[in-house]
Amino acid sequence: MGNLTPELAALRDETRDLAKSYGLDFYEVIFELVDYDELNMIASYGGFPTRYPHWRFGMEYEQLSKSYAYGLSKIYELVINNDPCYAYLMRSNAITEQKLVMAHVYGHCDFFKNNAWFSHTSRKMMDVMANHGSRIRRYMDRYGQERVENFIDLVQSLENLIDPYSPYIDRGTDRRRAPPRKDDQDSREVQKIAAKDYMDRYINPPEFLERERERLDQEDQQARQFPARPERDVLKFLLDYAPLETWEQDVLAMLREEAYYFAPQGMTKIMNEGWAVFWHSHMMTRHLCDASEIVNYCDTHSGTLGTSPGQLNPYKLGVELFRDIEERWNTGKFGVEYQSCDDPEVRKNWHRPTNEGRAKVFEVRRIYNDITFVDEFITPEFAEAQKMFVYGQDPQTGEIVILDRDYTKVKTQLLEALTNHGNPIIKVVDANHKNRGELYLVHQWVKGDLQLDEAMLTLQGLFQLWKRPVHIETVQDGKGRLLSFDGEEASTQEVTSSHPVTGRVGVGSEKQSEAEAEN
Amino acid sequence: MSVRRIDQDHTRFRNIVRGKIKHDLKRFVSSGELIGKQGQRYVKIPLPQIQLPRFRHGQNEGGVGQGEGEDGQGVPGQDGEGAGEAGEDPGQHMLEVEVSLEDLAKILGEELELPNIEPRGRKNVRTYAGRYTGISRTGPNSLRHFKRTFREALKRQIASGTYDPEHPVVVPIREDMRFRSMETREIPQASAAIIYMMDVSGSMGREQKEIVRIEAFWIDTWLRHQYKNLEVHYIVHDAVAHEVDQHTFFHLRESGGTKISSAYELCTQLIRDKYPAQEWNIYPFHFSDGDNWSARDTEHCVSLLKDSILPVCNQFSYGQVKSAYGSGQFKKDLDGAFRGTERVVTTDIMDREGILPSIKTFLSKGR
Structure with a gap:
């Protein structure tokens, strides 16, 4: 070996x-x-x-x-x-x-x-990748390099539209076929409860009929709604429902698998x-x-940990946090009593030897990911000791300057940047938009607008997979925008409300996994 | 060694780059953005569209940093990558691809369908090139010829009786060492000289010069691709002509009259002094807005061309850049005087869009 x-x-x-x-x-x-x-x-x-x-x-x-x-x-x-x-x-x-x-x-x-976040990754990825390689080579031999490569280009450009948490959460399966694209939208008649004429007023009062009608409408609406819930794994959705050839499906499935393999490394x-x-x-x-080696070691080591003001070094932040955790759990700086202590002097000199530090860091490495790690372990003392700050554009001069050293702001900024590994969160909300089989995506705005020109190009690629008009709803400068591409024309229009059934349905239930801005 | 996978992917990438450049050649040429990004052998070409598009956040307005400093103090080294993005994404950097001038010339040649130039073969300049074909007894270890050294050692050991076939250990000593050595050979080499002449009189404005500059860059690139040994001279003229360096050529702003013959005389003299026609392929290019001092001077120009310049050069090229003041008369006069003479090529360059067709006209004769 x-x-x-x-x-x-x-x-x-x-x-x-x-x-x-x-x-x-x-x-x-x-x-x-x-x-x-x-x-x-x-x-x-x-x-x-x-x-x-x-x-x-x-x-x-x-x-x-x-x-x-x-x-x-x-x-x-x-x-x-x-x-x-x-x-x-x-x-x-x-x-x-x-x-x-x-x-x-x-x-x-x-x-x-x-x-834990790596627990779902394949441990035979060397073999899996080699298999993918030979399968794709075979497709290239059969269908032509250009053709397969163009398809790979399309998929790679959508590669970040996966649901990194899905391996750990059972979101239920939505195996329903797309509902038939039918035109008759007449709602059904409300069925009255059988009653004699003179009793009808009491057995079927107007409020009841109204409620029934609403219920039926909603049912209809849901039956038409596809997918039933917004789907964040856009690649999976395309895999299941886009009109693809068999080899294309296979390539898409392979690339999606690779994207999921790499996702925990980003997280x-x-x-x-x-x-x-x-x-x-x-x-x-x-x-x-x-x-004799210590100076060389220090030289290399400090190169790895070097920070520059404008860029956060993950090596540095990570190791300092682990060291801080070990130190805190060795000296008892945790628990309710420590947390509720407001006196910085007392906090600083807190010393109740517990020696749980080593055990704690091992526990942390087992169950945390970057978001929960940063959220839980960056303390005011840590942020101060590490001289962390938030930078951004000075509204007057336009220069990039230090804005704030407040620890909650630092943390908020950091968590926002880490959310979804810096990628926008995009979901399929409707695959039968306008009842015409058009694909409607919603960008769930957390922070930061999309790069519009690039988004339009990506949308055009998506069209080639879906083969029907595609739309993405996003927010630009605080206003709703809808980008559309129908195969010939790219258009951008303002939208006041979000999609009728709204892409925000799933948001509430995902709070446990997504970084939420503090305070 | 078999072809490595990465080499195939790399070649594929280079071909895509070439394709993109070819596709956008017209834009690159008329914007002139490649010039100035030029190194000795490479140009850097910005190709943002080669990156696969993605849904991604736009300009990052902020992030978290570490270090000293007061609020409001500038953050150096901030290049748009916030925390959490240090992963595989290259961020918002514009992708610049390096392309060798050689490749660029090939792309230009393919796109404009330029024929290769048949150098005039009468007498070529010779250059010297070294090749490692010889063997010497001294040299650096990096050039040690292992097989020869071994053979010498073996010979010596057999001759001195210290070689034991049962125990065939061969140890070379200093005298056995053999090294590859360089032998210089003469190889024939076609050489060319370009002589750019430009009218810098008052009527040639900034834009006109920019056009000349861009055109000269591409002509240079092409001819360099065709000739290993290329010398370039620059002549500017208003009423009198001077030879200048490249920088001056493109930036000088004179004002005054225009006497084209002055430049042609200087050109003739230059050729006579430095570039005997039997050894050099000579390419005079003249750019002006077409105004000349007088009809008499134009006649003088025509006779200079006929008697002194044309007989020794491969091709005489005249590009007439449109300006607000130029009458454009000179081109008409040249066309009239040299009707049927293939070695005089004239073009009209109306604006930047006209650069590429003009280059094509100049260079498509394969002369």
């Missing part, structure tokens, strides 16, 4: 045993030694060298290679969530860096295996990196580094 030099193999064994002794728990890790070009190549394929062919990976490769050649960036480590885990080491790295990378990788592998970026840094720094400084 792997192709490590004897020296590196020995180092791997040492690091692995050390990691295990700390309670890290991972699938076997296979390290491969590769040169920078191979690493760039593998990274372009998202870590899977056998992935399906697509020009976008070639573009990625060109950018990585250029940026490496100009000395702008260098990939240190690449690790794949799989059983066994695969990790790549750059051949040209010095031994200290290799140690660091190995320790870091064991952190990631433990996270992959134990974090836990801060935690995953934080956890890996937490462990590499722990193991390096206590065990793996000898005195």
Whole structure:
């Protein structure tokens, strides 16, 4: 397994045993030694060298290679969530860096295996990706590269329209076929309860008839309404109901599966990196580094954790949070009494040794994701110690400036940015819009308008899949907008209200999973 | 080594880029946006439309940062990527693709269906090129010829009787080392000289010069693709002519009369001094708005062309840029004087849209 030099193999064994002794728990890790070009190549394929062919990976490769050649960036480590885990080491790295990378990788592998949000990802993804690759190649042979590639382009451009929480929540299945597109919309007659003429007034009073009529209308409405509830997994909806050829369905299903595989990595970026840094720094400084290496280690390590004012470093934020949690749970800074204490002096000097810190960080790495992690563990003290701030445009000068250091604002801003991994939340609300089989999507506005020109292009791609006019309702500068494309003409109009049945139906029930702005 | 998967995808990507550039060539040419993005061998071309579109949030108005600073203090290094977006998305950066000038010339050639130039073969300039074909006893280790070294060592060991076939260990010593060495060879090389002449009299405005500049860029690109060894000269003239450098050529603003013959005389002299016709492919280009001092001077120009310039150059090209003041008479005069002479090519460039057709006319003769 792997192709490590004897020296590196020995180092791997040492690091692995050390990691295990700390309670890290991972699938076997296979390290491969590769040169920078191979690493760039593998990274372009998202870590899977056998992935399906697509020009976008070639573009990625060109950018990585250029940026490496100009000395702008260098990939240190690449690790794949799989059983066994695969990790790549750059051949040209010095031994200290290799140690660091190995320790870091064991952190990631433990996270992959134990974090709940990864529990639904396939652990045989290497094989799955290879199968996808060969299937797509076969389709290319049969239907032509251009044709298959164009279809992949369309799907990739909708790739972010999945429901990242669906693997964990049973939303029920909506297996109904689309209702027949019929034109007779006459509502049914209200059935009176049989009664003698003189009793009719009492047995069938007008209020009752009115209620009945409303009920029937609603039933009709629901029967016509398809999907019955707004569907956030747009890819799945297309897979089930768009008029696609068999091979197209297969390609769409494969790409959707890949999107779901990668989703938890987006949902836990801060935690995953934080956890890996937490462990590499722990193991390096206590065990793996000898005195001659410590300066090199610090140099590399500080490069990883460096912050620039305008960009939040997930490595830094993650590791600081884990350290803070460990410290708090070691000194008893938690629970009702601590929470309700208002005296900053007392809080600061709080010391009731509980030594639950280590257990707590392991628990956190098991059940949290970035949103809940940030929401629960960023405290006023933490935000202040980390000098966190909110930046934005100065309304007068238009410059990007520091706006506020208030901790609730910092947290709100951060949570909003993390919501749905920064992607807009978009749902299918009606697949039979205007009773003409048109597809109606609603952008559930949380914060931030859509990039309109790009949205229109995406919509045009969607049309090619749905093959009937498509619409998306969104909010722009506080006003409702409806973008439509009917195959020939793209149009934008203002809409005052949202779609009759409103896309906001599902919102309430999703509060447990979605980041909600605090206060 | 077999073809790597990534190479196929990369080639595919490059082809898509080429396709996009070809498709938008007209826009690139008339906007002139490629010039100035030009490096030694590459141009950077902004291609936003190559990214797959997505539903995504627009301009990010804020985010969370870390560090010192008062409220209201500027945030440096802020490039539009907020927290949580550090993932795989490239953010809102405009994608710039590097394309080599060589490729650009090919694209231009394909799009305009330009024929390759048949260099005049009489006598070509020779250049020297080194190739690693020789073997020497000294050299850097990176050039060590393993097989030869081994053979020498084996020879020596057999000769000295230290070689044991049962235990065939061959250890080369310093004297056995052989290295690849470079041998220089002369290879024939076609060479070309371009001489740009431009009227900088008062009537040539900023826009007219911009048009000339864009056109010159593309002509340069094409001819460089055709000739390895290309020399370029710039002549500006109003009533008198001067040879200038590239920057001056495009930025100089003179005012005054126009005596075209002055430029043609300087051009003749330049050719006579530097570029013997049997060794060089010579391409004079002249751009003006068509006004000349007098009919007498125009006659003088015609005779200079006939007697001195045409006999030695591959093709004489005249581009007449429309300006508010120019009469456009000069082109008519040239066309009249050189009717039936294929080696004089004249075009009218009305505006930026006219650049591409004009280039096509100039270069489609394959001369």
